[in-house]
Amino acid sequence: MAVSTTNGHDYKVIGTRPIRHDGVDKVTGRAKYGADYTFPGMLFGKVLRSPHAHALIKSINVDQALALPGVKAVVTSADLPELADKMEAAGEATINLTHLSANILARGKALYDGHAIAAVAATSPHIAEEALRLIEVEYEMLPPVMSVEDAMKPGAPILLPTLRNKEDGPDKETAQDALRQLKERVAKTWEKKAEEIVFADGLFSPVSGNGVKPMTLKQLAPRLARTGGPIIGRATVNAGGVGPAFATTLVDVEVDPDTGKVKILRATVAQDVGKAIHPAYVEGQMQGGTAQGIGWALNEEYFYDDKGILRNTGLLDYRMPTCLDLPEIETIMVEVPTPGHPLGIRGVGEVPIVPPPAAVANAIYHATGVRMTELPMSPPRLLKAMLKKRATHDSQAAAAD
Numbered sequence: 001m002a003v004s005t006t007n008g009h010d011y012k013v014i015g016t017r018p019i020r021h022d023g024v025d026k027v028t029g030r031a032k033y034g035a036d037y038t039f040p041g042m043l044f045g046k047v048l049r050s051p052h053a054h055a056l057i058k059s060i061n062v063d064q065a066l067a068l069p070g071v072k073a074v075v076t077s078a079d080l081p082e083l084a085d086k087m088e089a090a091g092e093a094t095i096n097l098t099h100l101s102a103n104i105l106a107r108g109k110a111l112y113d114g115h116a117i118a119a120v121a122a123t124s125p126h127i128a129e130e131a132l133r134l135i136e137v138e139y140e141m142l143p144p145v146m147s148v149e150d151a152m153k154p155g156a157p158i159l160l161p162t163l164r165n166k167e168d169g170p171d172k173e174t175a176q177d178a179l180r181q182l183k184e185r186v187a188k189t190w191e192k193k194a195e196e197i198v199f200a201d202g203l204f205s206p207v208s209g210n211g212v213k214p215m216t217l218k219q220l221a222p223r224l225a226r227t228g229g230p231i232i233g234r235a236t237v238n239a240g241g242v243g244p245a246f247a248t249t250l251v252d253v254e255v256d257p258d259t260g261k262v263k264i265l266r267a268t269v270a271q272d273v274g275k276a277i278h279p280a281y282v283e284g285q286m287q288g289g290t291a292q293g294i295g296w297a298l299n300e301e302y303f304y305d306d307k308g309i310l311r312n313t314g315l316l317d318y319r320m321p322t323c324l325d326l327p328e329i330e331t332i333m334v335e336v337p338t339p340g341h342p343l344g345i346r347g348v349g350e351v352p353i354v355p356p357p358a359a360v361a362n363a364i365y366h367a368t369g370v371r372m373t374e375l376p377m378s379p380p381r382l383l384k385a386m387l388k389k390r391a392t393h394d395s396q397a398a399a400a401d
Helices: 023-028 063-067 097-104 125-134 173-190 217-223 279-298 355-368 379-400
Strands: 004-006 009-011 044-049 055-061 071-076 087-090 093-096 116-122 136-141 197-200 203-206 246-255 262-272 329-334
Touching: 044 125, 055 116, 063 071, 063 125, 071 125, 087 097, 093 097, 116 125, 173 197, 173 203, 173 217, 246 279, 246 355, 262 279, 262 355, 279 329, 279 355, 355 379
Parallel strands: 262 329
Antiparallel strands: 004 009, 044 116, 055 136, 071 116, 087 093, 197 203, 246 262
């Protein structure tokens, strides 16, 4: 069996490429998700959203919606607890609790087009949809803020204070604590002491052997209930800092001079991944991030009108790259373990999103001589820039003659 080395430790599973058990089902469409299941007595939810980009919510009347047969509940922000106006750690970010609650269901005012105002639970999606139309909301329109420049002007409307982000690192102590408890359960089953149990290659065995057949985790699982209950690994960690992540992207492009359409001929992403726990997954993250970055570079864009209403609300109008738009994305994993992490890992999911727009812009410049400075570099925008460059060149040539 291949052995992977990280920070001086040898691993038999980390760094290998086990087959993803659900992979075939997902790529063939056989896999089932939450929306694929129906059960007797299920309720269906619908959300009423603000049609305005910025507005005070003066009143919400849900009486008619509640009276509709088949409606089981209608919820607004008045049904949620008022959380303290303070910052709290919440996963990867530090979030103001009041702002978090107000984003779930608008409290006091709608902050953007589509902000959730109320939610309905009913016995069918059609009844839930009808109930939404019966909810009466009185708004007082407020001016929207459409750009960073507008937000910086004196007297600009203030929506929310800036939120701060932070990251937290995981720790292997949790797994070690869980393993300690598992050894105790095996020891109880075999009437031995926990220190007499060893775990290797997925098997629990007594140190002395004595002809006892090793036990797998699958065999131990049914015994947990009668030997103490579920296993919960616990640990505390004083994180020593998150290791920075790095990626770079190389692209070859072809530009149609008549339409401004850009075709990606080749894309390569190189990234310092720290230690690749599951290399195939890491490569998938690198490819997915690069594809998203190329989408940002070439096509993905929101279109708002002057009232702050989003006009391209569906995937037919919000142009995302598909497999037809992209070549096979080559990946180069550079493994420099993070010193402050027990496994040396670094974040890999979002890092490769960043370089592609700059790489594509540079490639377009080398192909056309046009330096694009605004995203996305869509065909209409690029064609306009190329026509402008040609007109300038023609006028200069005419003047020289």
